[in-house]
Amino acid sequence: MSASSSPVLPTSAFADGPRLLADVGGTNARFALEVAAGHITLVEVLPCADYPSLSAALQAYLALPHIAAAGGQAVRHAVIAIANPVDGDFLSMTNHHWSFSIRAMREECGFTTLDVVNDFTALARSLPQLSSEQKHQVGAGTARPNTAIGLIGAGTGLGVSGLIPSHGGWIALQSEGGHVSFAPFNEVEVSILQFAWREYEHVSAERLISGDGLELIYRALADRAGVPAEDLPAAEITRRALAGESQLCDDVIEAFCCMLGTVAGNVAVTLGALGGIYIGGGIVPRLGARFDRSGFRARFERKGRFANYVSQVPTFVITAQYPAFLGASAILSEKLASL
Incomplete structure (x- = not known):
């Protein structure tokens, strides 16, 4: 197709x-x-x-x-x-x-x-139909056939789904996993969460891992650094980061990618997604090589006693239009x- x-x-x-x-x-x-x-x-x-x-x-x-x-x-x-x-x-x-x-x-x-x-x-439902030209692998891991597949994607919001194999083909999960509570991984992310609490009583993963989330992370990191935050839309934050014009904007992209790695790893262990984790949405494909060299994959594998388990799970960026x-x-x- x-x-x-x-x-x-x-x-x-x-x-x-x-x-x-x-x-x-x-x-x-x-x-x-x-x-x-x-x-x-x-x-x-x-x-x-x-x-x-x-x-x-x-x-x-x-x-x-x-x-x-x-x-x-x-x-x-x-x-x-x-x-x-x-x-x-x-x-x-x-x-x-x-x-x-x-x-x-x-x-x-x-x-x-x-x-x-x-x-x-x-x-x-599209994932089993994607050709090798329609996806790009980030990091190691090999998909096992006839096992669960996970899906996560950041754009206007944060979508989560998955596929479970059955005798009749695949069963797609109807999930609102993007609205799980955000869990910080380190001190920087704790400070971002504390900043977000000034605006929201409940900070979901979607509040930070989305287009609006990029803007929120930018304001939070500017506040942490003690510098004034410009009124920048997500597209401009991304442009400045990719162009090498702003260390602060690049730090935003790095934090975003690592946070996505945490949630993607959570989806992998929750579903037992040995068939792989696929990344869709509008943001990550635009990051290109910057995503490949980000801390996404390392964070994805930081699962303590389950690090070896998750390291076997491949992660793919969907590149189909x-x-x-x-x-x-x-x-x-x-x-x-x-x-």
């Missing part, structure tokens, strides 16, 4: 028309059409802030001339992978102001089928096959 932004001429199009795939985060909503099994095309990324509702963004995508020409107005089956817990019919996003009823949206859009799943559940579409497609196909 591959995701493309250019039209594909499938050899065997779906008889009931193209299927809509959506991957909705707190910042952007990504849409694509699956015109035949495995042929995912016409990807568009729409800023969430530009639309009053998810339904408005979805219908704006389907109304684009080149999408309509490809059968967008004929879509009957759709799946939305969303950065939010999915429990019942009504959803209110954690990291954006959108809220909606699944049933009402299905009726409004004229869909026969509308499935809504957690975005990291969809991303988890739109991997959640692959998992969303599999989930929708299974749902339609069961009807």
Whole structure:
């Protein structure tokens, strides 16, 4: 499977028309059409802030001339992978102001089928399909076949999921593991946590290991160093660090990577993820070689009596551009096959 932004001429199009795939985060909503099994095309990324509702963004995508020409107005089956817990019919996003009823949206859009799943559940389902070119290993370890796989990813929030092998394939876990309480590893992280407590009664892992978390870590380290903190967004903190323009910003990236290593190691021992830990989200892939040489892997393996156990678990950065579409497609196909 591959995701493309250019039209594909499938050899065997779906008889009931193209299927809509959506991957909705707190910042952007990504849409694509699956015109035949495995042929995912016409990807568009729409800023969430530009639309009053998810339904408005979805219908704006389907109304684009080149999408309509490809059968967008004929879509009957759709799946939305969303950065939010999915429990019942009504959803209110954690990291954006959108809220909606699944049933009402299905009726409004004229869909026969509308499935809504957690975005990291969809991303988890994509993992067995990733090629060697779509992932990058950091550190040692070898994946064992037919064992659990863990997934963690930082972006607008911190997503956590996993895959458990079963006789019928894989079972994706629906998890909100990013909201576990943050646990500091050293004195620097204790000071960061103490600074965060000034703003939040409960400091979750997501409060620090996310885009907003980069900004919070920056303010905390500036306070610790006794220097004034500039009003820097996460993207600028990252840019200055990668450009070698700011030691403070580089310290932020290092702290972020180490914290991610702690949580990734926790996921590994919690799931028994001998099949590997995969790292998604928008932040880590942008760090490139800086992530490879960070303290992430060393921290990942710092598990005391279980250090040898965790050292055998490989860690991979997902480099595929739109991997959640692959998992969303599999989930929708299974749902339609069961009807």
